[in-house]
Each structure stands twice: as structure tokens, then as C-alpha cells.
Amino acid sequence: MGPPIHTVLAGVCAVFLCTTLSAQPLGLPPVPIPADNPQTPAKIALGDKLFNDKRFSSTGEISCATCHDPAKAFTDSPRVTSEGIHKLTGTRNAPTVINAAYFGLFFWDGRSPDLEDQAQHPIVNPVEMGLTNHDPVLKVVRTDPDYVAAFRKVFGTEPAQVTMHEVQQAIASFERTIVSGDSPFDQWYFGRKADAISAQAKRGFDVFMNKGRCVSCHTIEQNFALFTDNRFHNIGVGINRIQREVPQLAPAFLRAKAQGVDVDKAVLTNPKSSELGRFAVTDTLDELGSFKTSTLRNVAVTGPFMHDGSLATLRDVVEHYNNGGITRKSDPVNDFLSGGIRPLDLSDDEISDLVAFLETLTSPQFAAQRQAAMNPASCNVSTAAVAATDTVKAGGSAP
Amino acid sequence: MSQTFDRRTFLRNAALGVSASTLPLTLVELAFAKPEDTFTFAYISDSHIQQIRGTEFVRNWDRGLIRAVAETNLLTPKPDFVVFGGDLAQLGGKPELDHGAGMLARLSGKVYHVMGEHDYYLDLGEYWSKLFGPQYYSFNHKGVHFVVLNSILTYDDWTLRRWPTAEQRMAEMAGLDNPNGSPFMVGDKQREWLQQDLAKVKKSTPVVVFSHSPLQKIYKGWNFWTEDAEQVQALLAPFDKVTVFYGHVHQIQYNQIGNISFTSAMATAWPWPYPQSYAQAEQLLPKLTVQMNRADPFFERDATGWQLIDINSGRARVNFNLYNNRTRTVAFDEKTGQPQDTAFQAADQRVPPQDHF
Numbered sequence: 001m002g003p004p005i006h007t008v009l010a011g012v013c014a015v016f017l018c019t020t021l022s023a024q025p026l027g028l029p030p031v032p033i034p035a036d037n038p039q040t041p042a043k044i045a046l047g048d049k050l051f052n053d054k055r056f057s058s059t060g061e062i063s064c065a066t067c068h069d070p071a072k073a074f075t076d077s078p079r080v081t082s083e084g085i086h087k088l089t090g091t092r093n094a095p096t097v098i099n100a101a102y103f104g105l106f107f108w109d110g111r112s113p114d115l116e117d118q119a120q121h122p123i124v125n126p127v128e129m130g131l132t133n134h135d136p137v138l139k140v141v142r143t144d145p146d147y148v149a150a151f152r153k154v155f156g157t158e159p160a161q162v163t164m165h166e167v168q169q170a171i172a173s174f175e176r177t178i179v180s181g182d183s184p185f186d187q188w189y190f191g192r193k194a195d196a197i198s199a200q201a202k203r204g205f206d207v208f209m210n211k212g213r214c215v216s217c218h219t220i221e222q223n224f225a226l227f228t229d230n231r232f233h234n235i236g237v238g239i240n241r242i243q244r245e246v247p248q249l250a251p252a253f254l255r256a257k258a259q260g261v262d263v264d265k266a267v268l269t270n271p272k273s274s275e276l277g278r279f280a281v282t283d284t285l286d287e288l289g290s291f292k293t294s295t296l297r298n299v300a301v302t303g304p305f306m307h308d309g310s311l312a313t314l315r316d317v318v319e320h321y322n323n324g325g326i327t328r329k330s331d332p333v334n335d336f337l338s339g340g341i342r343p344l345d346l347s348d349d350e351i352s353d354l355v356a357f358l359e360t361l362t363s364p365q366f367a368a369q370r371q372a373a374m375n376p377a378s379c380n381v382s383t384a385a386v387a388a389t390d391t392v393k394a395g396g397s398a399p
Numbered sequence: 400m401s402q403t404f405d406r407r408t409f410l411r412n413a414a415l416g417v418s419a420s421t422l423p424l425t426l427v428e429l430a431f432a433k434p435e436d437t438f439t440f441a442y443i444s445d446s447h448i449q450q451i452r453g454t455e456f457v458r459n460w461d462r463g464l465i466r467a468v469a470e471t472n473l474l475t476p477k478p479d480f481v482v483f484g485g486d487l488a489q490l491g492g493k494p495e496l497d498h499g500a501g502m503l504a505r506l507s508g509k510v511y512h513v514m515g516e517h518d519y520y521l522d523l524g525e526y527w528s529k530l531f532g533p534q535y536y537s538f539n540h541k542g543v544h545f546v547v548l549n550s551i552l553t554y555d556d557w558t559l560r561r562w563p564t565a566e567q568r569m570a571e572m573a574g575l576d577n578p579n580g581s582p583f584m585v586g587d588k589q590r591e592w593l594q595q596d597l598a599k600v601k602k603s604t605p606v607v608v609f610s611h612s613p614l615q616k617i618y619k620g621w622n623f624w625t626e627d628a629e630q631v632q633a634l635l636a637p638f639d640k641v642t643v644f645y646g647h648v649h650q651i652q653y654n655q656i657g658n659i660s661f662t663s664a665m666a667t668a669w670p671w672p673y674p675q676s677y678a679q680a681e682q683l684l685p686k687l688t689v690q691m692n693r694a695d696p697f698f699e700r701d702a703t704g705w706q707l708i709d710i711n712s713g714r715a716r717v718n719f720n721l722y723n724n725r726t727r728t729v730a731f732d733e734k735t736g737q738p739q740d741t742a743f744q745a746a747d748q749r750v751p752p753q754d755h756f
Binding site: 250 | 458459462465466468469470472473475697698699700701703720721722723724726
């Protein structure tokens with residue numbers, strides 16, 4: 001356990017507010033603010049309070065911040081998949097809220113169109129905050145004197161008139177302040193500070209831009225870098241586990257959906273349906289097994305990786321891509337693999353360089369977490385290598 | 400990729416009580432006319448399976464065919480049959496045809512095969528015929544008369560007397576814009592057979608013809624061409640409803656000549672045209688001298704795909720399933736009397752091509 005959430009949060013938020021209300025962090029564009037939900041300091045503070053309120057769960061133990069913990073770069077690292085009420089686990093790894101303000105669609109499969117819409121769903125998901133509907137939330141915000149005053153001040157709304165619309169707007173406003181750039185990479189690439197990153201990381205950047213083909217999806221623009229194309233790709237994670245069952249699963253899911261099954265609940269509670277990816281949302285064969293391109297900012301402190309948290313280290317991730325969309329070289333490639341994924345033929349040194357580059361994407365606010373044993377294994381070590389070492393230490397015989 | 404809202408899906412939705420305004424490709428089922436007039440089939444073409452050496456094949460082309468087969472198998476309800484439109488192999492050798500046939504064997508249901516020039520010019524179709532049967536034939540399905548032609552034959556002099564080896568003959572015909580090539584044709588023997596075959600068919604029966612090359616003259620330099628196209632068209636002219644499907648061109652084309660509606664198929668291998676600009680790894684693409692635009696060269700599957708076709712009262716509606724791209728539908732329009740793109744036909748609905756990346 002880290003320090004109490006609110007203490008950390010106050011400190012972290014002060015930094016965020018300061019950054020957002022003054023200069024743009026290096027490496028990021030202006031935060032897009034929807035015309036119907038302008039930012040105000042009072043609304044942001046209200047959103048912060050809502051984000052941390054555990055009363056919005058059936059057990060009173062889970063808030064948004066449980067899985068998007070500011071002390072863990074707004075994830076629940078090192079958890080593989082998130083843990084909601086009664087220690088129930090879902091099927092997906094909690095993505096960071098940092099820089100979510102720039103994303104085009106929300107959740108790993110893009111089933112939600114904006115931050116406002118997204119905020120309502122975990123509250124009523126049976127394996128997250130577990131309420132059956134939003135009434136308990138409204139009851140709290142309509143009766144708690146602090147909330148009554150805050151909603152009156154921010155929205156000019158009397159208690160009885162407060163709806164989820166205002167709740168979601170406030171949470172989204174708060175989330176739009178959680179932005180961070182200024183990483184060593186930003187200092188080097190946009191700030192032109194030649195010694196901001198190591199020679200190895202610079203070589204890794206070359207791999208990132210060229211032989212590794214990373215930049216085609218983890219985009220870098222002329223004067224900012226979000227490291228995501230905001231698109232969805234089948235990269236051979238998750239879907240590889242259910243390959244044989246796809247011919248039964250996919251049509252069965254479509255039939256169930258046509259009969260009114262709730263996609264949000266189905267994909268988080270059924271591990272196999274979950275791996276259908278964006279297909280479950282759009283029904284298009286082209287998106288079978290595809291998930292959203294994550295940003296790479298702060299990636300060294302948000303492990304484990306991928307939508308299902310199945311890859312423990314950044315080196316594991318790079319090796320997966322290097323193998324052409326399979327984690328172990330002997331695995332079969334899935335039939336629906338994105339045409340952008342192919343074996344890369346990177347050498348061991350190139351892989352190490354690339355991981356060294358990815359480690360330069362950590363913003364100063366989260367650099368301390370790098371040291372805080374969030375990722376016990378170094379990002380630049382392959383899990384397979386660690387396992388092999390353990391076997392030797394334990395005196396086990398190699399297969 | 401979005402399915403446009405149209406009358407058919409509306410009718411089906413209404414029938415099922417589905418409130419959503421769209422239905423996935425896999426659940427397209429026709430609500431028109433009598434059930435016996437309506438059926439679907441899948442159409443996969445131009446996979447160009449290419450051996451590098453031994454058991455090593457070009458990964459890109461393998462992935463294209465594997466994906467088309469896997470997606471076709473997910474169609475619900477199942478199509479009545481699958482047509483493979485030719486050019487299964489790149490240079491016609493046994494290893495290529497065997498490897499391709501192995502991948503096609505995963506298709507559930509009946510598969511009809513069309514001969515492509517890349518399958519033919521090494522051994523003049525001998526091994527292909529061992530695997531897949533006759534090179535031209537016809538069959539009837541739910542009131543429609545289907546004809547499969549081998550349209551990629553050419554002059555005997557070119558085929559039998561021009562080249563010192565079978566390998567060179569194959570390589571010469573495999574080039575897209577090769578001046579040493581020779582125009583494709585159906586030929587006298589097959590046209591005679593076609594005449595006799597069609598003589599038994601009522602003029603009101605819808606006729607659907609599969610050929611590998613277009614049975615129309617588009618561009619001779621690339622052999623988007625069949626030398627005796629007019630003579631074949633004349634044999635089809637007496638029928639009320641004729642549809643010709645062809646592969647070979649690796650791009651979406653549609654046209655109406657008289658009573659005949661033409662629609663091409665996308666390739667699963669690569670699109671024509673394509674740029675060679677994104678060549679960080681060895682490409683193994685055939686050489687092309689005329690550079691043109693491609694949607695997104697990073698995604699090797701982009702601008703490739705396969706087709707789900709429904710035949711409704713003898714008219715075709717072709718759903719192009721395009722990877723990394725929007726689905727397109729080309730359907731016969733009763734008002735204009737020709738096939739039309741259901742979304743992009745009007746000039747102001749078209750998406751301008753990208754000119755940089």
C-alpha cells in the first residue's frame with residue numbers, strides 16, 4: 001500500500017492544475033475541450049471529489065481512483081486485470097487516465113465516444129463498482145451538503161435537478177486536467193536538449209521510427225506526440241488464446257447482441273467474448289480481435305501491458321512485435337492479424353535500444369514511481385529470461 | 400467500415416424487431432421476393448501464393464488468403480457456396496498450388512474454381528485440373544445458371560512455340576505490363592461449348608458467368624482484356640439478366656454493356672495499383688512501372704479483401720469486405736439499369752485519394 005490516496009492526490013493535482021492552467025506541457029497539443037463542457041476550477045475540483053468517492057460502489061470500497069490510482073500513474077499497476085467489488089476481476093488491464101483527454105474513443109474497444117459517456121459505465125458494471133443503476137449516485141450528490149453546494153456553484157443546479165449528466169461532465173472535466181508531457185524524450189526531441197536522453201535511447205528512437213515500424217501506430221507529429229493513432233488493431237494479443245473457438249464465438253456473440261445483451265457487461269465478465277475486441281462493438285469482421293492503440297507516454301510505469309495485461313515487461317512487448325504478433329515463436333499467428341504486423345527481425349541490441357527509448361517517455365511527475373517497485377522486473381528484461389534464470393537458481397533441470 | 404442503412408436491412412430489422420439501424424455483414428439476409436430466389440455466395444480471388452524456396456512462401460500473400468478464408472467461414476447465415484476466382488498461385492508450380500489448396504481446404508462448404516493465368520502457364524493447367532477439376536463448366540443453383548470459363552488462354556503460337564522453357568513462358572505471362580505478353584482469350588473451342596451450353600437455358604433464366612480476365616476490353620497493356628470479349632458477349636446477349644464476375648484486376652470495377660452487368664473482385668494478395676515506396680523489407684511484388692496511389696501502404700492488407708454476393712431475383716449485390724477500409728457495396732440499380740456503388744456513386748460522395756502519407 002502506498003500513502004493515503006488523498007494526500008498523494010492533493011500533491012499530484014496541484015502539479016496538474018498548475019500545468020494545465022499555465023503553459024502547455026512540452027510535447028503535447030492544447031487539450032481539446034468540448035464546447036458544451038467548458039473547464040472551470042470549481043468543476044474540476046468537483047470532478048476530483050467524485051473521482052475519489054467510494055460511495056458510488058455497491059460495497060462502498062471502490063472509486064474511479066481504485067483502478068486509476070494517481071500514485072500508480074492513474075492505473076492499478078502491477079495488477080494484470082482490474083479488481084472491483086468483492087475482489088472480482090474483469091478481463092481488461094486498467095489503462096491510464098493520463099492524457100486520456102486526447103483520445104478519440106474510450107475503453108480498450110472504443111465502445112464509448114467521449115470521457116463524459118465513459119464515466120458512467122464502470123459504476124454499473126457488475127465486476128467494477130457493482131451498482132445496479134445510477135440512483136445511489138444521485139442520492140449521494142443530491143443529499144451530501146458538500147455536493148449540493150458544489151453542484152449549485154458549478155452548474156447552478158438545485159439538488160433535485162442534478163442528474164448523471166452533470167456528474168459525468170464534472171468527472172470528465174477533472175480527467176482533462178490529467179495531462180503530462182515534459183518527458184526526457186520531449187526535452188530532447190521538442191526541446192532540443194541534446195543530452196536529455198542517452199545514446200542508447202537515441203538509437204532506440206531510430207528503431208522506433210524505422211525498422212521497428214512502431215511510429216505508424218504510435219504516432220509522433222511535427223510539434224507534439226500522443227503516441228497513438230486512436231485506431232484499433234489486431235496485434236495478436238488475447239485473440240491468439242481463443243483462435244480455435246472464433247468460428248463459434250463470433251456468430252454466437254452477434255446473435256446474443258441482436259437479442260439485447262449489454263456489450264459493456266458481456267466483454268468485461270466473459271473472458272472469451274472480451275477477446276473479440278472491437279468486433280464486439282462494431283460487428284465488423286475487419287475488427288475481430290482488435291484493440292485501441294495505447295499511448296506510450298509513461299509506459300515504463302504502467303505495466304503490465306496490453307488490453308489483458310498479459311505481457312509483463314516492455315521487452316516482452318517488443319519481442320511479441322518482433323515475432324510478428326505472437327508471444328512465443330512457436331505460437332500460431334491468428335487468422336485476423338492486422339496487415340501492419342509482421343516479423344521485424346530486430347537484433348537483441350536493437351530490442352534493448354528500443355526499450356531504453358520507451359523508458360524516456362516517463363514524465364517527471366511519475367519518474368519517482370519508476371523507483372517505487374511498481375514493476376519488480378526491469379522493463380528491459382524479457383519474462384522468459386527471468387523464468388529461465390529462476391529455473392537455474394532453483395536447481396531445476398532445463399526441459 | 401460501416402454498413403449503410405438500406406431497404407433490405409430495414410426490412411429484415413423490421414421483421415426481427417431489431418432496433419439498431421445497421422446489421423453486420425455476417426447477418427445480411429435478404430427479405431425480398433421468394434426465399435428460393437435469394438441466396439448468397441462468397442467470392443475470393445487472386446491470392447498469388449508464392450514460393451520463395453522449399454517450404455517458405457511469401458508471408459504477405461499467405462496471410463491474405465488465410466484471413467479471407469477465416470472470415471468467410473464466419474458468415475452467418477452460411478453462403479450457399481464459395482467461388483475462388485483464379486490466380487491461386489504466382490508461378491503455377493505444384494508447391495504453390497498445393498499450399499494454396501491446403502489453405503482453401505479450410506473453407507466450409509462447396510468451392511468452385513476459376514483458372515487464372517498464374518495457375519496455367521507453367522504446365523498449361525495440368526496440375527490445377529488434377530486438384531480442382533475441369534477448366535470450364537456450368538451448373539444450376541436456385542434458378543440461376545452459372546458458367547465458369549477459362550478466359551486466360553491465348554494464341555497457340557505464343558503458348559506453344561515462342562518460349563524455350565515452360566518457366567519462361569510462365570514468367571512472361573506473369574508480368575503486368577510486359578510487352579512480351581499476349582492478349583487473353585476464351586477461344587473458339589470454349590465459345591462453341593458455351594453456345595451449346597446456353598442453348599439449353601431459357602432466356603428468362605438469370606445467367607452468371609465467372610471468368611478470370613474481364614470479359615470486356617479495359618486496358619490491353621496490362622491485359623485487363625479478353626481478345627474475343629465481344630464474341631462472348633454476343634452469346635450472352637439474348638438473355639434477360641446476365642452478370643459477369645471477374646478477378647485479375649485487383650481493384651473494384653463495375654460496368655454495364657447492353658444486358659450484361661460486370662463487377663470485378665478484390666484480390667487477397669495486393670491491390671493494383673500500388674506504390675513501391677514503403678519498401679523497408681524485401682517486397683517481392685511484381686514490378687510495376689506506373690506508380691499510383693494506395694490507401695495506406697503500412698497495412699499490407701489495405702485495399703485487399705473479398706466479396707459476399709447476394710443474388711436476388713437474378714440480380715447481384717456485391718459486398719466488398721475491405722481490410723482497414725470501409726466496406727463497399729456495388730448493386731444492380733433497377734432504375735438506372737446498371738451496377739452502382741450504393742454509397743459513393745454520386746460525385747460529391749466520393750472520397751478523394753490521399754496524395755501523401
